[in-house]
Amino acid sequence: AQKITQTQPGMFVQEKEAVTLDCTYDTSDPSYGLFWYKQPSSGEMIFLIYQGSYDQQNATEGRYSLNFQKARKSANLVISASQLGDSAMYFCAMRESTQGGSEKLVFGKGTKLTVNP
Amino acid sequence: DSGVTQTPKHLITATGQRVTLRCSPRSGDLSVYWYQQSLDQGLQFLIQYYNGEERAKGNILERFSAQQFPDLHSELNLSSLELGDSALYFCASSATRGNNEKLFFGSGTQLSVL
Numbered sequence: 001a002q003k004i005t006q007t008q009p010g011m012f013v014q015e016k017e018a019v020t021l022d023c024t025y026d027t028s029d030p031s032y033g034l035f036w037y038k039q040p041s042s043g044e045m046i047f048l049i050y051q052g053s054y055d056q057q058n059a060t061e062g063r064y065s066l067n068f069q070k071a072r073k074s075a076n077l078v079i080s081a082s083q084l085g086d087s088a089m090y091f092c093a094m095r096e097s098t099q100g101g102s103e104k105l106v107f108g109k110g111t112k113l114t115v116n117p
Numbered sequence: 118d119s120g121v122t123q124t125p126k127h128l129i130t131a132t133g134q135r136v137t138l139r140c141s142p143r144s145g146d147l148s149v150y151w152y153q154q155s156l157d158q159g160l161q162f163l164i165q166y167y168n169g170e171e172r173a174k175g176n177i178l179e180r181f182s183a184q185q186f187p188d189l190h191s192e193l194n195l196s197s198l199e200l201g202d203s204a205l206y207f208c209a210s211s212a213t214r215g216n217n218e219k220l221f222f223g224s225g226t227q228l229s230v231l
Binding site: 037043106110 | 159165175209222
């Protein structure tokens with residue numbers, strides 16, 4: 001079963017406007033973490049923002065904020081004041097426990113964001 | 118710069134061959150993760166090592182193996198390569214086992230099997 005769902009294969013936004021990238025997740029663990037990563041065309045994976053399941057407030061990191069709705073199991077990424085350099089693939093990921101007592105990140109399929117001038 | 122170093126950046130080889138991908142984690146990080154990214158499968162977790170020991174296994178084929186050395190660098194060995202093994206292979210590291218910690222990714226090794 002898919003644990004992380006990103007329903008938007010592609011999104012377009014005008015420069016300087018805000019955009020929301022959707023992410024829903026599925027887990028029965030009471031403790032979990034949600035991450036967003038950015039992958040520009042150069043290929044590297046860049047950490048953007050983290051939200052813990054017990055965090056009382058929505059996470060923010062500069063122009064990035066996470067709209068965390070626990071009851072809906074959604075963790076949408078909001079990018080404010082979009083810049084041309086924000087054009088990239090964006091991946092939502094969730095921490096998942098493994099049998100060895102460790103944890104791994106499970107990723108969604110990603111959303112390709114294009115910022116238009 | 119994430120501090121995670123992967124070599125080589127690009128690798129072109131033929132079917133049936135064997136290759137080794139290398140990863141140096143961030144200074145002080147004990148956990149190393151390997152991921153495979155392909156167009157059809159997306160980002161797939163392969164395997165994790167913590168301080169030299171295997172901790173978790175994901176969708177890793179039997180033709181693939183990995184290890185983490187005493188200096189904490191890791192190698193991913195891919196053998197009897199097939200066309201479908203062509204992908205971007207990422208290494209990531211974290212300080213501990215990954216409990217709510219973000220993973221720092223290397224820039225990846227692009228493997229092309231011809």
